[in-house]
Amino acid sequence: MGDGSLLHTDIDAWLARHQSKDLLRFITCGSVDDGKSTLIGRLLYDTGAVPDDEIARLERDSARGSAGGELDFSLLVDGLAAEREQGITIDVAYRYFATEARKFIVADTPGHEQYTRNMITGASTAETAVILVDARKGILTQTRRHSYLVSLVGIRRVVLAINKMDLVDFDPGVFQRIVADYEAFARPLGFDAITPIPISGRDGDNIALISARTPWYDGPTLLGYLEAVPLAADTLAGRPFRMAVQGVVRPDLNFRGFSGQISAGVIHVGDEVRVCPSGRTSQIARIISGFGDLDTARAGQSVTVTLADEVDVSRGDVLAAAGSPPESAERFVATLVWMDEQPLVIGRSYWLKVGARTVAVVVTGIDHRVDVNTLEHHPATRLELNEIGDVALRLDQITPFDPYEANVDTGGFILIDRVTNATIAAGMLRSAERRADNIHWHAQTVDKTARARLKGQRSAVLWLTGLSGAGKSTLANRIEQRLLAEGRHTYILDGDNVRHGLNKDLGFSEADRVENIRRVAEVAKLMADAGLIVLVAFISPFRADRELARSLMEPGEFVEVFVDAPLAVAEARDPKGLYRKARAGELKNFTGIDSPYEPPLQPEVHIDTTLTSPDAAADRIVRLIEQRGLPGVDGDGI
Amino acid sequence: MSDPDLSIAAGTVAASPERLTHLQRLEAEAIHIIRETVAECERPVMLYSIGKDSAAMLHVAMKAFHPAKPPFPLLHVDTTWKFREMIRFRDSHARNLGLELLVHTNPDGLAAGVGPFTHGSAVHTDIMKTQALKQALDKYGFDAAFGGARRDEEASRAKERIFSFRNAAHAWEPKAQRPELWRLYNARKHRGESLRVFPLSNWTELDVWQYIAAENIPLPDLYFAAERPVVERDGTLIMVDDDRMPLASGETPEMKSVRFRTLGCYPLTGAVESTAATIPAILQEMLTSRTSERQGRVIDRDQAASMEKKKREGYF
Ligand SMILES: Nc1nc2c(ncn2[C@@H]2O[C@H](COP(=O)(O)OP(=O)(O)OP(=O)(O)O)[C@@H](O)[C@H]2O)c(=O)[nH]1
Ligand SMILES: [Mg+2]
Numbered sequence: 013m014g015d016g017s018l019l020h021t022d023i024d025a026w027l028a029r030h031q032s033k034d035l036l037r038f039i040t041c042g043s044v045d046d047g048k049s050t051l052i053g054r055l056l057y058d059t060g061a062v063p064d065d066e067i068a069r070l071e072r073d074s075a076r077g078s079a080g081g082e083l084d085f086s087l088l089v090d091g092l093a094a095e096r097e098q099g100i101t102i103d104v105a106y107r108y109f110a111t112e113a114r115k116f117i118v119a120d121t122p123g124h125e126q127y128t129r130n131m132i133t134g135a136s137t138a139e140t141a142v143i144l145v146d147a148r149k150g151i152l153t154q155t156r157r158h159s160y161l162v163s164l165v166g167i168r169r170v171v172l173a174i175n176k177m178d179l180v181d182f183d184p185g186v187f188q189r190i191v192a193d194y195e196a197f198a199r200p201l202g203f204d205a206i207t208p209i210p211i212s213g214r215d216g217d218n219i220a221l222i223s224a225r226t227p228w229y230d231g232p233t234l235l236g237y238l239e240a241v242p243l244a245a246d247t248l249a250g251r252p253f254r255m256a257v258q259g260v261v262r263p264d265l266n267f268r269g270f271s272g273q274i275s276a277g278v279i280h281v282g283d284e285v286r287v288c289p290s291g292r293t294s295q296i297a298r299i300i301s302g303f304g305d306l307d308t309a310r311a312g313q314s315v316t317v318t319l320a321d322e323v324d325v326s327r328g329d330v331l332a333a334a335g336s337p338p339e340s341a342e343r344f345v346a347t348l349v350w351m352d353e354q355p356l357v358i359g360r361s362y363w364l365k366v367g368a369r370t371v372a373v374v375v376t377g378i379d380h381r382v383d384v385n386t387l388e389h390h391p392a393t394r395l396e397l398n399e400i401g402d403v404a405l406r407l408d409q410i411t412p413f414d415p416y417e418a419n420v421d422t423g424g425f426i427l428i429d430r431v432t433n434a435t436i437a438a439g440m441l442r443s444a445e446r447r448a449d450n451i452h453w454h455a456q457t458v459d460k461t462a463r464a465r466l467k468g469q470r471s472a473v474l475w476l477t478g479l480s481g482a483g484k485s486t487l488a489n490r491i492e493q494r495l496l497a498e499g500r501h502t503y504i505l506d507g508d509n510v511r512h513g514l515n516k517d518l519g520f521s522e523a524d525r526v527e528n529i530r531r532v533a534e535v536a537k538l539m540a541d542a543g544l545i546v547l548v549a550f551i552s553p554f555r556a557d558r559e560l561a562r563s564l565m566e567p568g569e570f571v572e573v574f575v576d577a578p579l580a581v582a583e584a585r586d587p588k589g590l591y592r593k594a595r596a597g598e599l600k601n602f603t604g605i606d607s608p609y610e611p612p613l614q615p616e617v618h619i620d621t622t623l624t625s626p627d628a629a630a631d632r633i634v635r636l637i638e639q640r641g642l643p644g645v646d647g648d649g650i
Numbered sequence: 651m652s653d654p655d656l657s658i659a660a661g662t663v664a665a666s667p668e669r670l671t672h673l674q675r676l677e678a679e680a681i682h683i684i685r686e687t688v689a690e691c692e693r694p695v696m697l698y699s700i701g702k703d704s705a706a707m708l709h710v711a712m713k714a715f716h717p718a719k720p721p722f723p724l725l726h727v728d729t730t731w732k733f734r735e736m737i738r739f740r741d742s743h744a745r746n747l748g749l750e751l752l753v754h755t756n757p758d759g760l761a762a763g764v765g766p767f768t769h770g771s772a773v774h775t776d777i778m779k780t781q782a783l784k785q786a787l788d789k790y791g792f793d794a795a796f797g798g799a800r801r802d803e804e805a806s807r808a809k810e811r812i813f814s815f816r817n818a819a820h821a822w823e824p825k826a827q828r829p830e831l832w833r834l835y836n837a838r839k840h841r842g843e844s845l846r847v848f849p850l851s852n853w854t855e856l857d858v859w860q861y862i863a864a865e866n867i868p869l870p871d872l873y874f875a876a877e878r879p880v881v882e883r884d885g886t887l888i889m890v891d892d893d894r895m896p897l898a899s900g901e902t903p904e905m906k907s908v909r910f911r912t913l914g915c916y917p918l919t920g921a922v923e924s925t926a927a928t929i930p931a932i933l934q935e936m937l938t939s940r941t942s943e944r945q946g947r948v949i950d951r952d953q954a955a956s957m958e959k960k961k962r963e964g965y966f
Contacts, residue, residue: 023934031860035672063939091805092824093958103827105808106801108854115672117852129829136831243669258685263718271714273682273833302713312670314681314714327689351829365834368689424832433838435828 037117039134042144043154044123047175051213052120053085058220061109104134113239128398129351139244142171147180157384163201178212184228248311252336253277256367257329269316275421280308284334288412294319328369330412338412341444344405352436356395359462366425372408416440463543467501471540476549478575481582484549490630506549520601533561553609574615680849681714690837691794698724700736701913703798723750729778731915739870754786766917780965794845797966802854806958818842820964863929875924879903886920
């Protein structure tokens with residue numbers, strides 16, 4: 013805008029040139045008051061992006077403010093009433109300007125630590141960062157924090173803008189000292205290039221024009237640098253094809269298209285693609301962009317594709333190059349930037365959004381927290397607001413991903429609080445966690461939930477009651493086999509492993525039978541607390557005893573299964589010959605013969621063994637258990 | 651499938667073999683945003699204000715779901731003080747595109763006879779725009795509303811997220827905005843809360859014009875210079891669009907060649923003297939002009955920080 017020479021140039025030629033310009037997104041960052049907003053204001057002013065009416069307002073506002081009559085360029089950018097009052101930046105401002113070479117979107121980010129989440133918001137979409145340092149103050153904690161965050165989001169080229177050079181008499185010694193300090197600190201961050209520039213944002217030195225006050229400096233101006241820095245977006249088309257499916261377009265029965273923005277690679281009609289995580293493959297039949305068809309499309313474009321085969325594709329799936337698909341996993345190692353006042357709680361369930369996919373997630377452990385000053389790793393049991401650390405995640409669904417370094421869209425995620433709906437963390441997936449990995453996780457509160465989650469399950473006590481010979485042990489064994497196959501952690505308590513050890517001292521008197529069940533219930537409770545799914549197969553004839561067991565467990569944890577066989581049927585089966593002995597008077601107090609059985613009034617599950625096979629019964633119960641999901645995760649419609 | 655008018659435009663903002671131009675990037679981003687809203691919200695609506703930004707946004711939406719139609723209605727908050735040509739254009743454009751158009755006017759304001767001449771621009775804008783908008787969103791239970799606002803329009807807009815969360819009172823809380831990283835938009839909200847979604851956040855005025863030119867998007871004639879009856883008030887040229895406009899004694903409308911940079915309520919929208927009757931001519935004038943488009947909007951000059959204040963009250 014506002015290039016006066018246009019009056020005499022051919023508008024069509026100008027537009028054609030302007031239309032084919034590329035776009036650089038960058039941020040300014042650094043510590044409080046280092047001059048970020050002033051610098052952006054200055055850039056906008058120097059590139060003619062500020063209209064006259066805004067300049068008039070700026071002159072009015074500057075006269076009122078602290079700049080003492082001189083133009084306070086930060087007022088062009090700090091647009092919120094609270095910011096102007098306090099003279100600080102609170103939230104990111106996005107501003108737009110252009111030169112003959114390029115279009116720019118700049119995000120001016122806040123320096124205050126309190127607003128780090130707004131800084132990272134700006135950084136996440138930037139390709140380059142201008143890191144400001146006040147020449148008088150040198151490298152500060154926030155300079156380091158922002159540099160680390162800039163490197164975390166994947167920015168590879170930065171400008172180290174040593175600002176307020178006017179306040180140190182443009183002393184090259186000051187400049188060189190700060191550059192040396194910074195390079196020493198930033199070496200582990202592995203930037204591809206650090207370009208130091210001495211500037212005065214307020215006065216405009218080395219911003220648009222080379223300054224006469226820094227004859228010792230022979231590098232580019234800031235604007236010159238921004239016009240020439242290579243675009244990161246250029247490399248995306250060379251990567252394997254990825255597109256997160258945002259939605260299915262279905263105007264009529266003959267058309268089923270999958271919409272999304274291509275995040276990497278190039279596709280052509282006819283290309284083989286893989287649907288992830290299902291792994292099914294098909295070919296691209298059509299590529300629709302806007303109102304027409306294309307033969308090919310590339311990273312950055314929003315398209316709708318149709319496939320040659322009727323494969324199942326829905327929102328959240330990733331379409332990928334068939335030959336180099338993303339990995340799929342449920343457990344990950346990731347870096348988290350915590351952005352909420354409530355600290356991260358290990359074991360609590362959050363929402364995780366990656367691409368177009370939102371799944372429930374639990375942080376199962378923290379490997380370390382990073383000290384932003386030293387970049388050292390420290391053991392941690394929690395992450396507080398603005399802390400950064402590596403964690404282990406467990407998702408409740410197999411999810412396709414690429415490491416963040418390889419693809420921002422399939423590797424970058426946010427966490428959302430399930431109650432407040434706030435965006436509470438930003439994260440970068442690093443790798444799928446292999447269980448063999450010898451990582452030492454510092455779990456915080458080790459409780460039942462944490463133990464159960466680690467096992468990927470929810471504790472339960474399946475209490476199988478019924479006459480001797482009704483089929484409790486058979487059923488318990490079938491259920492355990494099924495659960496084991498599902499990867500669940502289980503244990504069976506029955507007469508064989510309890511009566512011979514723990515309860516060796518008990519007989520069959522009524523008092524001993526009550527004590528027998530009490531002990532079994534207590535052991536089941538401990539095992540449930542260990543996170544296990546416990547199967548109890550005891551006759552447990554008395555209602556009161558079973559109710560006692562139920563009362564020991566958490567609500568929903570106790571599942572009473574009535575294994576129902578009429579006495580005649582059980583007696584006819586008599587697998588251990590016990591009924592025969594009881595009838596013969598060789599066994600006293602035998603349930604059903606000379607001791608009563610009180611059937612459950614409202615069992616969670618009632619299995620009529622004369623109608624239901626043990627396999628069918630086991631299926632039913634396993635389904636019930638699996639439906640309960642993870643602690644805190646069920647009932648949310650996922 | 652789509653109307654013939656639009657299909658001409660197919661592929662005009664098409665892929666270059668090498669890299670995407672900035673207009674292509676902006677269009678692709680806007681499509682992504684619109685699709686994401688539709689996928690994550692229960693009942694979205696597109697605010698259609700009949701201006702050039704709305705026109706561009708609606709065009710992007712048509713592209714986003716082609717060959718299907720956008721799965722949401724259009725909503726126009728009619729203050730009854732819009733230029734007559736805007737209303738004509740609105741009705742014919744929605745019909746041509748085959749989209750459902752909802753029109754809402756604040757019945758209380760209407761009954762009370764609220765208007766800019768009698769009540770002043772601040773009261774008029776509050777009652778007939780802000781309150782009317784909130785009424786309409788509540789009435790239909792919309793949980794997301796697309797708006798064509800751009801960040802380059804104004805300093806507090808420059809601070810707003812693309813998915814801008816509004817509490818149950820529709821208020822914006824600028825100091826508590828959700829972080830918004832990458833292209834990951836958090837659209838979760840409780841019942842009663844809503845989102846304002848701005849697909850054109852990163853577009854500039856120039857981008858919108860270039861897009862309209864490249865895609866051949868129809869616009870109301872008011873954007874193009876023509877002889878129109880105007881009176882000058884406080885240095886602003888106001889078009890006399892109907893006989894509700896009270897004229898001071900001795901004030902007579904003059905015919906001048908004018909056009910509008912933005913469209914709104916005619917008594918609150920300043921015209922600029924111009925002879926630009928084509929988009930390239932408008933762009934030429936725009937590129938050499940040194941004032942912002944909001945200069946012509948009377949409402950924004952009423953108070954310092956007025957936009958931020960209005961947004962806190964539930965304005966777009
Ligand atoms: N002398 C001098 N003062 C400067 C320069 N740049 C900025 N300042 C002053 O430094 C102060 C802070 O400037 P801002 O631009 O608001 O700083 P910031 O980095 O944006 O601050 P936050 O966003 O709040 O972190 C203001 O008083 C500026 O006028 C400079 O180059 N020289
Ligand atoms: Mg600032």
